[in-house]
Every structure is written in C-alpha cells, then in structure tokens.
Amino acid sequence: MKSGSRLERTLEAGHFAFTGELGPPQGANVEAVRKKASYLKGIVDAVNITDNQTAVVRMSSWGAGLIAIQEGLEPNYQMVCRDRNRIAMQSDILGAYAHGIRNMLCLSGDHQQFGNHPLTKGVFDIDSIQLINMVKGMRDDKKFLNGDEIDGAPQIFIGAAANPFAEPFEWRVHRLAKKVSAGADFIQTQCIYDMNMFREWMKQANDMGLTEKVHILAGITPLKSGGMARYMAKNVSGIIIPDEIIERIVQAKKAAEEGIKICVEQIEELKEMKGVHGIHLMAIEWEHRVPEIAERAKLVPRPQV
Amino acid sequence: MIVAERKPFDEIKEMTKGFKKVLNVGCGGCTSICMAGGQREVGLLNEELKNAWAQEKASIQIDAFTIERQCNADFFKELDQIVKPYEAILSMACGAGVQFVADRYPNKPVFPALNTVFVGVDRDLGWFEENCxxxxxxxxxxxxxxxxxxxxxxxxxxxxxxxxxxxxxxxxxxxxxxxxxxxxxxxxxxxxxxxxLKVKPAREWRNQTRGTLIQEAFKTRYAK
Known part of the structure; x- marks a missing residue:
C-alpha cells in the first residue's frame, strides 16, 4: 500500500470504485460543506474537494477536506498549479497529510482569466505532470523537489486527470502515459458523453498496457437541462456532447430525470468496459441527487475494505 | 524586437503637469520600428501635449530630441549637452531605455510615455505578437x-x-x-x-533576479 487510503484499498482489492465531488463554498460556511458531505457519506469511497474551481475564490481544498473527514468522508484533495509555487505546494501537501488527507488529484487548473480575479498573476511554477512527479518523489524517495530529505514523508495516493476529448486526440493517450510514468496511481477523466470516443481511448490505453499500471475512473456529469447540455457542448473546451444526447435532454418532458437516466445508462456501460476501474461522479451543485444515482446504477452498498 | 505602445494621453499629460520645460526624448531603436516612440511619434505627442496644455492656459515648453538608441551610452553625447535646462524628461523608449535615461540623469524626473508590452515580431504592418x-x-x-x-x-x-x-x-x-x-x-x-514523449522535469527559473551578462571575452576587462 502506498497510502492506505480507502480509495487505494478499494481499487487494490479489485472493487469497482466510486468517487464523488464536493465544491467548497465561497466563504467560511462550514454548514454548507457539512450539508453537501451528508449526501455523499457512505455512498462514495472518496470525495474530490475542488481547488478554487473555475478560478473563483473558495474555501481551500484542504480546509474543506478536513471538514469532510470530520463528517466521515475520505477527501481526495485537489491541487492546481495556478495559485502556488513549489514551496507552497510542498508545504500544503505536508500540512494536509499531517491532518489525515491521503489522496490527491494533481491538476494544472482552470486559467485565472475564467475566474473572479481575472487579472491575478498565474503562478504555473510547475505543471500538473511535474506536480505528480513531485508528490511521488516526496512519498517514495522521501525527498523534496530540490533533493532535501523530508522528515516524515507524506504517503499520498496520487491522482491525475485525463481528457480523451480534446485535440489532438491521437496524442491524448500518450499524455496519459506521461502521467503514469510521472507517478499517477489513479486517473479521473473529463466528463464522458461520447461513449464511442471514450471506448477508442480506452482501447489505446489497454493496448499500451497503461490500464495495468493505473486505475482509470471514468468521469460522469449528469446533465440537468437542455440548456446546460447546449451550453456545455458549445462553450466548454474539451467537452464533447453528441447531438443525440442533447436531443434526448431537450425533447424530454422532465429534463433532469432524463439526465439521470442517461447517467445511469452510461455507468452501466462503463462498468463493462475493460480497464475502467471505477466511476467519478461530478454532480455539480447536485450533490443531493448522488444517492439516487448511486442506487439506480447499483453502485451502493460500497464494499467495506 | 521590443514592442511598446503609447500610454493613454491623459496619463502622459498628468506626468508633465507643473513643469515649465520638458524634453521628450525619442528612441531610434525598437520603439521607433514598432511606430510607438520614434522621431515621428515624439512630434505627434508633443503637438497633442502643447494643444492640451494651451487649452488650459498652462505655459509649458515641450521640446523634442530623438537619439539612435536609449539603451547605449554611446548615443547620449548630444543629449548630455542639451538636457541641463529641462525640468523633466519624457522618454519614448522601452522600459530599459527609460531606466538608462533615469540612471544617467539621476537628478531629473524621468517619465515613461510608453508601456513596454513584449518581445515579439511583426505579424503584419502595425500587428505584433509576443514570442519570447x-x-x-x-x-x-x-x-x-x-x-x-x-x-x-x-x-x-x-x-x-x-x-x-x-x-x-x-x-x-x-x-x-x-x-x-x-x-x-x-x-x-x-x-x-x-x-x-518523456516527462519534462520541473524547471529552474533563472529569471527571478535581475540579469547581468558579461561575455566571456570581456570577463578580464570587468574583473573587480
């Protein structure tokens, strides 16, 4: 075991993992975090705590992660490269680990231009792949990035993101390979709507032997409305939503119900896909619907590991 | 080349406020090539400043002088001779040139008339792109x-x-x-x-402190 986290134990035992997502509030509203956590407790193996997502200032990921631990949830601490240099990153990793955080997701981060401080100075001292490598060095070699010894190395289960749906498509599996060689233990993908494209990417990953080295959790975001589907398809770079999915949501009498139905169908399909070791459900501001989705997709009860 | 653009007029005007005699110094180097701070632009800016201050009935003399480059002492000989009576200097060079002027005349207020934007190339006439x-x-x-x-x-x-x-x-x-x-x-x-295909390791940022470069052949010449 690298970290002994519940997520790691679940995956290493060969179970199909299930992770959720919790977006911290724009303030120190502890109750908001507890409320979101209450929907996910006992339902997911770990919950991603986003790090100032879309570059909007929020309660820190590790801070909200500690509240999640108090609520009986295991956090997956997201860290982006946008806001911290290597000194701050390593320091935060030590602090987070000291307080019981065992999983991390290493990301580049949404560009600051999209957020609520668009003219801040983006740091990007290191990139996401270098961050993965740094955390691995801290854990396995017990060394900081500069080579100095660590007094109490953080045992972190290292996660990374992958997006099979952004250009250049044929390069995406190689980028996955780079993340694996940098030290990623698990991958959470961008939200999947185009199942054919995803299947092709998974085939490439299987053919390259990557799925034997890394656990891939397929990313799913339920669509809440026709408007949301159209907006995401048109405006979010790196997300592809096939027309037939958009049509299904748009035509449906109850769009939200249809969104959940599609989501459950996708999960069923992904469960059967070679190399997919779990689901990462990003129900954005829809945490309260997660129990129902988990139930209908037969992802609960979770295995006790 | 270094690409620069003129600051908003009101900002420049505010810099010259209260002075009776100002010298606007153009640069024949990069900022002249990118049509922001050469002889022509010095002339245009001075006309605008004179008109604006005249409308407010302020008496201010603004003269023009363009040197070949504001980033090399060899080109300052003539400027050295004429600069004395001026209370302030406007520089239409890049940030490097402005500082060179300010270092040379430390007793005089020196103001930048341009914002230095980047190291770049001409994409087309009047169209520049950052590349370095x-x-x-x-x-x-x-x-x-x-x-x-x-x-x-x-x-x-x-x-x-x-x-x-x-x-x-x-x-x-x-x-x-x-x-x-x-x-x-x-x-x-x-x-x-x-x-x-291989992971590129974390970079060592070498530009976080001010740079000085002495070429190998000149090392003995500048040895302390």
Whole structure:
C-alpha cells in the first residue's frame, strides 16, 4: 500500500470504485460543506474537494477536506498549479497529510482569466505532470523537489486527470502515459458523453498496457437541462456532447430525470468496459441527487475494505 | 524586437503637469520600428501635449530630441549637452531605455510615455505578437520552434492541457492557437514526437533576479 487510503484499498482489492465531488463554498460556511458531505457519506469511497474551481475564490481544498473527514468522508484533495509555487505546494501537501488527507488529484487548473480575479498573476511554477512527479518523489524517495530529505514523508495516493476529448486526440493517450510514468496511481477523466470516443481511448490505453499500471475512473456529469447540455457542448473546451444526447435532454418532458437516466445508462456501460476501474461522479451543485444515482446504477452498498 | 505602445494621453499629460520645460526624448531603436516612440511619434505627442496644455492656459515648453538608441551610452553625447535646462524628461523608449535615461540623469524626473508590452515580431504592418519571455533557458529546439512558456496560457512544459478546442485553439480565447497543438503538429510532421514523449522535469527559473551578462571575452576587462 502506498497510502492506505480507502480509495487505494478499494481499487487494490479489485472493487469497482466510486468517487464523488464536493465544491467548497465561497466563504467560511462550514454548514454548507457539512450539508453537501451528508449526501455523499457512505455512498462514495472518496470525495474530490475542488481547488478554487473555475478560478473563483473558495474555501481551500484542504480546509474543506478536513471538514469532510470530520463528517466521515475520505477527501481526495485537489491541487492546481495556478495559485502556488513549489514551496507552497510542498508545504500544503505536508500540512494536509499531517491532518489525515491521503489522496490527491494533481491538476494544472482552470486559467485565472475564467475566474473572479481575472487579472491575478498565474503562478504555473510547475505543471500538473511535474506536480505528480513531485508528490511521488516526496512519498517514495522521501525527498523534496530540490533533493532535501523530508522528515516524515507524506504517503499520498496520487491522482491525475485525463481528457480523451480534446485535440489532438491521437496524442491524448500518450499524455496519459506521461502521467503514469510521472507517478499517477489513479486517473479521473473529463466528463464522458461520447461513449464511442471514450471506448477508442480506452482501447489505446489497454493496448499500451497503461490500464495495468493505473486505475482509470471514468468521469460522469449528469446533465440537468437542455440548456446546460447546449451550453456545455458549445462553450466548454474539451467537452464533447453528441447531438443525440442533447436531443434526448431537450425533447424530454422532465429534463433532469432524463439526465439521470442517461447517467445511469452510461455507468452501466462503463462498468463493462475493460480497464475502467471505477466511476467519478461530478454532480455539480447536485450533490443531493448522488444517492439516487448511486442506487439506480447499483453502485451502493460500497464494499467495506 | 521590443514592442511598446503609447500610454493613454491623459496619463502622459498628468506626468508633465507643473513643469515649465520638458524634453521628450525619442528612441531610434525598437520603439521607433514598432511606430510607438520614434522621431515621428515624439512630434505627434508633443503637438497633442502643447494643444492640451494651451487649452488650459498652462505655459509649458515641450521640446523634442530623438537619439539612435536609449539603451547605449554611446548615443547620449548630444543629449548630455542639451538636457541641463529641462525640468523633466519624457522618454519614448522601452522600459530599459527609460531606466538608462533615469540612471544617467539621476537628478531629473524621468517619465515613461510608453508601456513596454513584449518581445515579439511583426505579424503584419502595425500587428505584433509576443514570442519570447526571456526565460534564459531556451527550449525551442525541443518544441519545434514554438515557445510553451510564452504561447501556452498556463506555460505548461508538458502540454497540452485538457482545454484544447476542436479547432486547435486555447481555452482562454478562440483566437489564440493552442501552443501545444502547434508543437504536436509540427513535431509529428518532422517525425520528432519522441521529443515530447518523456516527462519534462520541473524547471529552474533563472529569471527571478535581475540579469547581468558579461561575455566571456570581456570577463578580464570587468574583473573587480
């Protein structure tokens, strides 16, 4: 075991993992975090705590992660490269680990231009792949990035993101390979709507032997409305939503119900896909619907590991 | 070349407020080439300033003098002779030139009339693009002549991120090509994709303190 986290134990035992997502509030509203956590407790193996997502200032990921631990949830601490240099990153990793955080997701981060401080100075001292490598060095070699010894190395289960749906498509599996060689233990993908494209990417990953080295959790975001589907398809770079999915949501009498139905169908399909070791459900501001989705997709009860 | 653009007029006007005699110094180097701070632009700015102050009935004398380059002492001989009676100097050089002038005449207020925007190239007449962030450790040989530091919005050295659009553009702007899409395309054409297959380790930032460069042949000359 690298970290002994519940997520790691679940995956290493060969179970199909299930992770959720919790977006911290724009303030120190502890109750908001507890409320979101209450929907996910006992339902997911770990919950991603986003790090100032879309570059909007929020309660820190590790801070909200500690509240999640108090609520009986295991956090997956997201860290982006946008806001911290290597000194701050390593320091935060030590602090987070000291307080019981065992999983991390290493990301580049949404560009600051999209957020609520668009003219801040983006740091990007290191990139996401270098961050993965740094955390691995801290854990396995017990060394900081500069080579100095660590007094109490953080045992972190290292996660990374992958997006099979952004250009250049044929390069995406190689980028996955780079993340694996940098030290990623698990991958959470961008939200999947185009199942054919995803299947092709998974085939490439299987053919390259990557799925034997890394656990891939397929990313799913339920669509809440026709408007949301159209907006995401048109405006979010790196997300592809096939027309037939958009049509299904748009035509449906109850769009939200249809969104959940599609989501459950996708999960069923992904469960059967070679190399997919779990689901990462990003129900954005829809945490309260997660129990129902988990139930209908037969992802609960979770295995006790 | 260094590309610069003129500051908003009101900001420049405010800098000259209260002075009776100002010298606007143009630069015949980069800022002249990018049509921001050469002899012609010095003349235009002075006309505007004179008119604006005349309307407010302020008495101010603004003269013009353009030297070949404001970043080398060899070109300052004539300026040295005429600068004395002026209470303030406006410089239409890049930030490097402005500081060189300020260092040379430390008793005089020196004001920048331009904002220095980047190291770049002429895309077309009056159209410039940034291409270099002067990082002091060039990787262009590996990245098919596309700078990831300058041209990737997140300065990724192991790109591309997940935000590349269908058209191969950056997530921050539909008008900005994704640097890593370009790098990938060119390396593929050149059959050199192995350049970016390996993880590029964390970079050592060498431009975080002020740079000084003494060429090898001159080391003994400047030895302390």
């Amino acid at each position: 962030r002067t990082c002091r450790e060039c990787v262009l040989g590996e990245t098919a002549g596309v700078c990831p530091l300058t041209r990737c919005a997140k300065s990724l050295f192991n790109g591309p991120c997940g935000g590349t659009s269908r058209e191969g553009n950056c997530e921050v702007s539909k008008d900005t090509p994704c640097a890593w899409f370009e790098i990938y395309k060119r390396l593929k054409e050149q059959n050199r994709l192995e350049n970016i």
